[in-house]
Amino acid sequence: MDKILRIDMGAAGGPKMKVEDLGQYAGLGGRALTSAMIAAEVEPTANPLGAENKLVIAPGLLSGTVAAMSGRISVGCKSPLTGGIKEANSGGQAAQVLAKLGYAAIVLEGLAPEGKLYKILINKDGVKIEPADEYKMLPNYDLIDKIKGVYGDKVTCMSIGPAGEMKLSASSIAITDMEFRPTRHAGRGGVGAVMGAKGVKVIIMDDAGLKNREPKDPEKFREANKKWVEGLRSHAVTGQALPAYGTNVLVNIINESGGFPTRNFKTGQFEGASAISGETFADIETKRGGNPTHGCHRGCVIQCSGTYVDKNGKFVSKQPEYETTWAHGANCGIDDPDTIAMLDFLDDNYGLDTIDMGAAIGIAMEAGIIKFGDKEGAINLIKEIGKGTYLGKIIGSGAAIAAKVFGVERAPVVKGQAMPAYDPRAIQGIGVTYATSTMGADHTAGYCIATNILKCGGFVDPLKSEGQIELSRNLQIATAAIDSTGMCLFIAFAILDQPETFQALVDMLNAFYGLSLDADGVAALGKKVLSAERDFNKKAGFTAAHDRLPRYFYTDKLPPHNKVFEVTDKELDSVFNW
């Protein structure tokens, strides 16, 4: 991982590539690298879909090694959804494969001429860029089928669906999993639209004939990885709950806590929660011959994912994540797993962020375009996007735009990005993260649910404002560092509770790169990432006024606890004071 591949998609005479040394970016990976590059190379006021923006794709520092859980990839750009810096993080096979191919980053630059579409092929022999007009407007699953016919199923793809080609601001980049299905998505912030603007339909990567990356100190690395895996296996969440039920195990507990946003964030409990819970999904998958325990990439030992099949045992989609189940379920008043799985498939197929899609449909329901609970109606709305109708384009642009067009003022968004599956009035800590994250409303940026609800890393009362600033600050710093390693964020449950497991991670980094990082060094990395991102956003025009929740979260009480968001503006403005 000692080179950077830059492709100017707008070069005269067709795309032009060059391979560079790491230079000023040496020692960076994942989010640290994407954010450093965007901050250094993209004009903050640039048009996100213009020639000045760049799309940076970077595996983490430990990707491509035997380190368990190290297969997460970061996709960075200036976001067409938020207007700020973006890092969308995803699983799938791409991080491992790209790292083994030796690239710390792929950078797509410039602007493809209108109507041109390309595919990029990368293998051990080099890089080829070819026209891909035959793939125009193909949904992701159809695209991957075609690619399979030509390149086999041992390659890995990053692709956009019709939503990305139409440059919709909630479009995603799909990444294939171990079964060569486009089920994993860099979902948030419209990264697919930026890839679409660059005229790249798909990046096909082949690591055939390549070995894992070798650590500086193999002995110490092996030892640390062993402790790492042991730590993950012995923790109750990463060793048992996540493998058995997936992230969807949260439905019941978040519903119980009164923070499960229902029908466009009107109440905090959904009467249909049990029908869409992780327990129910696991049951259905087991009975129908699906699979409730499955990893999204080689080397995942937690395996939170699964495979959802229909009554006849036929593949429908991956096991929908908690966020998706909530977005298309409770938030739309829908309590049917089959409908949710179908919506998950359609989102993946057209290349859309499931969170912003569920939120946008919730808005359409509030506007009376369809009724809450209308399963067919929800499916049809997503299909409209696939057809490229004006209604579809509005939904595909995400909740903030849909709310404006449909005249709905209660839009659960921050910096233009839809809130995920936790109401900040009942879980105040996550509200701090939503408000202040450089990414817009994003739960992963500082997952206060761990400590507010799940009692990981201690306990801070979710219904009170005390302690939330510090909690969110510390988690945002830690997350920025973890997102740079290539590690899946779900390791956080184990490292928050088990100091020796955190140490094993630090030891792996040290053994791999010959460093002597300690906990402070890890925190310093996280702060550096956040500072670069904050700085970019400031120059892009963001002020303290953007670090707020929509007004109704301060005025409209959320049943059953009848709380509003109570963290003060002054407190919010202190999150990044370190």
Added chain:
Amino acid sequence: MKAKIKLFATLRNGRFDVAEMDLAEGTTILNITEQLEIEKKDAAILFINGVHAELDSLIREGDDVAIFPPVGGG
């Protein structure tokens, strides 16, 4: 007095999802988990009426008690 007891995830195995229980005054969540042979470490997250509770929290008439093992996601 009567209270509703709800179990989740692995705690349901060999037990129940939800049960209406007849309890003596002064019953705590710990009394319930002991009666159901749930180990302390497995009763990790507790709610009474949607508010976080502890093992020694008292259960009152009509309460809705939820008991979760350690879980996570996101």
